[in-house]
Amino acid sequence: MLRQAPRFLLSRASMRWRRPFSTDLPAETPADSKFVDTWKKSIPNIEPPKTPSAFMTPRPPTPSTIPSKLTVNLVLPYDSLLSAKEVDMVIVPATTGQMGVLPGHVSTIAELKPGVLSVHEGNEVKKYFLSSGFAFIHANSVADIMAVEATPLDQVDPSLVQKGLAEFTQKLNSASTDVEKAEAQIGVDVHSALNAALTG
Structure with a gap:
């Protein structure tokens, strides 16, 4: 029984690899x-x-x-x-x-x-x-x-980004609850990334 185990596992593995990837399946129109x-x-x-x-x-x-x-x-x-x-x-x-x-x-x-x-x-x-x-x-x-x-x-206003970054940084420094800190941190992250994109 144990001698046949490797052969059984190998055959199962080969069957698994023969299955098509999801991207190989025929394209279908989204059904809403x-x-x-x-x-x-x-x-x-x-x-x-x-x-x-x-x-x-x-x-x-x-x-x-x-x-x-x-x-x-x-x-x-x-x-x-x-x-x-x-x-x-x-x-x-x-x-x-x-x-x-x-x-x-x-x-x-x-x-x-x-x-x-x-x-x-x-x-x-x-x-x-x-x-x-x-x-x-x-x-x-x-x-x-x-x-x-x-x-x-090219449609982003750099001055508004700087203003938003300053506002969210101030909110983050003055936040007292976890929710306020999380919301302010998201604002800082987004405006920091925007600022880096515009200046870099």
């Missing part, structure tokens, strides 16, 4: 119809809210060769800033550090911290400031970036 139907039955006089999947196109299948471009989706809870945009590279502000993503990048999920998302297309670099979120890098060279808030960096 059940939610919408339930919403319309419950609250017929109010339009149902849109979910992030409503702004995204179905994911294409994994190509057999590495494509020359990376397809990027930048989605907010209420909008889509980039939809199936083909670029050369993106650099995302992951909590583990700046992470560059090229076509053919290994599948990854990265938590995002306040910082700059750089979108490289030829010689042009477009920068967005992200408050937080997640980046989903798929094996088919598609990057889905979900952010809580995002804005083009």
